[in-house]
Amino acid sequence: MSVAVQAAVLTVIGVIIHLVGVALYFIAKRREGLLLTLLGGLWTLAMVIFYIYSTLGFYGAVGLRAESPGPAVTTTLGFIILIIGIIVAVRLARRGGVM
Amino acid sequence: MSGRPAGLWALSIIIGLLFVALFIYIAYDIVTKGLTNWSEWVISAPFIKLGRTFWFVVAGILWVIGTALFFMEIAGYTVTREFKIVRNRVKWDAVDVTITALAAAIYGGSLAATGGLPVIPGFTWLRPGNSLAPLFGILFGVPGALGTAIGNFIADALTGYLSIGSIGGFVGNFLIAYIPYKLMTDHSFRTPRSIVEYYIWGAVVSSIYCSLYISWWLDALEPVIGLPRAMVWGWFAPWVIFNNAIVTTTITPILGYILYPPIKMRGLFWKDRLA
Numbered sequence: 001m002s003v004a005v006q007a008a009v010l011t012v013i014g015v016i017i018h019l020v021g022v023a024l025y026f027i028a029k030r031r032e033g034l035l036l037t038l039l040g041g042l043w044t045l046a047m048v049i050f051y052i053y054s055t056l057g058f059y060g061a062v063g064l065r066a067e068s069p070g071p072a073v074t075t076t077l078g079f080i081i082l083i084i085g086i087i088v089a090v091r092l093a094r095r096g097g098v099m
Numbered sequence: 100m101s102g103r104p105a106g107l108w109a110l111s112i113i114i115g116l117l118f119v120a121l122f123i124y125i126a127y128d129i130v131t132k133g134l135t136n137w138s139e140w141v142i143s144a145p146f147i148k149l150g151r152t153f154w155f156v157v158a159g160i161l162w163v164i165g166t167a168l169f170f171m172e173i174a175g176y177t178v179t180r181e182f183k184i185v186r187n188r189v190k191w192d193a194v195d196v197t198i199t200a201l202a203a204a205i206y207g208g209s210l211a212a213t214g215g216l217p218v219i220p221g222f223t224w225l226r227p228g229n230s231l232a233p234l235f236g237i238l239f240g241v242p243g244a245l246g247t248a249i250g251n252f253i254a255d256a257l258t259g260y261l262s263i264g265s266i267g268g269f270v271g272n273f274l275i276a277y278i279p280y281k282l283m284t285d286h287s288f289r290t291p292r293s294i295v296e297y298y299i300w301g302a303v304v305s306s307i308y309c310s311l312y313i314s315w316w317l318d319a320l321e322p323v324i325g326l327p328r329a330m331v332w333g334w335f336a337p338w339v340i341f342n343n344a345i346v347t348t349t350i351t352p353i354l355g356y357i358l359y360p361p362i363k364m365r366g367l368f369w370k371d372r373l374a
Contacts (some may be wrong), residue, residue: 006263013266024283031191032175035245038196042203042249046256053259063259064214071214074257078211085204092197093365 005048014043104291111291115352118298122345129341137334142341146332151318154332158315165312169270172241178336179280187241188373195242198367202235202246203253210254228254229275229343233301236276237286237355238362240369244276244328264324267316271309275343278305280369287363288355297352306343312334 018040019072053059058070128141146154162231171177177187189195209228235243251272255261279301280286285293314336317326324336362368 001263003262006323007261009263010261010265032173034193034196035173035199037192038200039245039249042200044251046253046261049253049256050261053256059259065259070259074211074214077257078208078214078254080208081204082208082212085201085208089201089205092201093361093367 007047007054010046010050011047014040014047016040018044111294114295115298115348117135118302118344118348122341122348124346133364137338140337140374142337143333146336151328151332154311154336155315155318158253158311158318161308161311162315166255166270169273172244172277175318190372190374191242191322192328194367195372198239198242199246199249202239202243203249206231206235206250206255207257208250208357210251211257213260226342229349230346230354232272232275232343233279233305233347234276234351234355234358236278236280237283237297237301238358238368241277242278243369244273244280247276248273262324263320264313264317264326271313271316274312275305278308286359286368286370288352289358292302294352297355298348300348301351302344302347306347309343310339313339318361356362 021033021036021038021040023033024030025037031054053070056068056070058064058068058073060066060068064074082097125140125142132139138147169177171184172187172189175187175189176184179185198207206228209231210226213225213227232247235247237243239246249268252261252265255265255268258264279297282300282304283293283296285296287293288297314331317324317331317335318328321328321331363371366372
């Protein structure tokens, strides 16, 4: 199965999880729907990252292409996500879990 | 600290140090034999000697159990120590969902931050962020474990390893966090019992379980994913065990010791958040 087909399958799974979550939360008024909405949303976000990286030519046969800006961009993005995550987590912890 | 407690502390520290020494020895063995000579690594020996069929059967049983546990927890159920199926009492309120999102961001970010440092280009990269996986389960329970799963999936996209195989990585990383959360009885990192339990369930068993879970998935889907079965069991499985355990035996207990009090004090520890 080609990479494109695998990505399409994963995208469909992410969108389905997201839609099931939205339906459960807003229509069936089930709390677990919020979790599935988040799960599907972040899954789909990963697929968006995948398609952007593919379009920009960051991927090699497997992993990042060393000659591309991919490794540097990923390292930078990783640190940014990590730092923002830690800052938000610390602020959240100080408020006892309330945003 | 005197008498029996001092003896228990000494014993727990010795057990911890033995695990650390074991994985430092494995690291030394891998470095001296070369990253590409994986068939000669000490940690590869059990996989190569016992063969693909043995590991496929063993890992298949673990895969079924792990997948069932994953879907049960998502559906709101769990298994007790008496093997009874009961409601898991996770509230899934705004705080739990926020914990999941933040765990995903911090775990995914920490893995991607070193994504540009491949150990073997095209195969794997340095993952010190793995040290956070058992910690998120131990401190935050199911929401933390789910955040770990999502974080790994996002990191796969950021590092070029996203494929159908990532579904195995998704549940496999959930299990790294879930096993110590579920099987440790003392999550404080402050007693000899807690330290020993962590090293058994959080550092060793969860690393092995995760490795076998993902390896089975890669083997079963070999026609789709394309990683040769000899490499799945000879290289991938032992490497995942090593790559997880080298940081979970060394960094995680220190992080756990530091982070447990503030998390507990702020009311975010999973036991304090059950419905």
